[in-house]
Amino acid sequence: EVLLLESGGDLVQPGGSLRLSCAASGFTFSGNAMSWVRQAPGKGLEWVSSISNNAFTTLYADSVKGRFTISRDNSENTLYLQMDGLTADDTAVYYCAKCNTYCQYRWFDSWGQGTLVTVSS
Amino acid sequence: DIQLTQSPSFLSASVGDRVTISCRASQGVSSYLAWYQQKPGKVPRVLIYSASTLQSGVPSRFSGSGSGTEFTLTISSLQPEDFATYYCQQLNSYPLTFGGGTKVEIK
Numbered sequence: 092e093v094l095l096l097e098s099g100g101d102l103v104q105p106g107g108s109l110r111l112s113c114a115a116s117g118f119t120f121s122g123n124a125m126s127w128v129r130q131a132p133g134k135g136l137e138w139v140s141s142i143s144n145n146a147f148t149t150l151y152a153d154s155v156k157g158r159f160t161i162s163r164d165n166s167e168n169t170l171y172l173q174m175d176g177l178t179a180d181d182t183a184v185y186y187c188a189k190c191n192t193y194c195q196y197r198w199f200d201s202w203g204q205g206t207l208v209t210v211s212s
Numbered sequence: 213d214i215q216l217t218q219s220p221s222f223l224s225a226s227v228g229d230r231v232t233i234s235c236r237a238s239q240g241v242s243s244y245l246a247w248y249q250q251k252p253g254k255v256p257r258v259l260i261y262s263a264s265t266l267q268s269g270v271p272s273r274f275s276g277s278g279s280g281t282e283f284t285l286t287i288s289s290l291q292p293e294d295f296a297t298y299y300c301q302q303l304n305s306y307p308l309t310f311g312g313g314t315k316v317e318i319k
Contacts, residue, residue: 198261
């Protein structure tokens with residue numbers, strides 16, 4: 092069974108930083124690209140970032156480019172999202188999602204339970 | 213960026229109704245479109261991928277069709293557990309965008 096467990100969400104002040112983690116199990120982590128998707132309170136889904144299986148390729152939404160960094164540790168089966176320069180607009184539940192091998196041209200076949208990031212003074 | 217417009221954004225329907233949700237892309241995405249269901253307080257789950265392929269374990273009352281810029285999600289006979297919000301997502305090109313969602317509620 093695929094399991095994705097996010098952690099690291101917290102209340103942080105504007106301008107602050109946070110690192111999210113997603114511990115993966117139940118599948119060959121190093122064989123799949125991964126993504127982060129967020130959902131602001133009462134709003135829809137927004138793709139944030141994706142990373143290839145070997146970490147060679149990383150992509151970002153314009154809204155987070157230059158502030159967020161996606162990474163992964165295939166030896167630890169863990170996905171990360173380093174978030175810097177946080178603003179109130181970044182307040183959301185952040186989901187880790189497993190791409191079906193690749194993200195582009197495929198689909199997100201498993202999602203974690205999400206971790207809440209709240210940016211407020 | 214490719215914009216996805218879902219319609220309607222909200223619909224009220226009864227158990228047993230046939231429900232159709234539309235997703236229109238601002239430019240062609242071939243068949244690289246997925247549909248997700250999200251129940252209140254729950255995690256999204258994939259229903260349909262590649263526009264028309266049913267994900268394993270998803271009831272056959274769900275179906276998807278379309279290609280290019282026009283896509284449809286159909287629920288042939290709405291069941292109580294289908295009341296949720298549905299999102300389309302294009303995976304043709306980055307950024308991988310989602311539609312705004314369609315909330316299906318009980319009439």
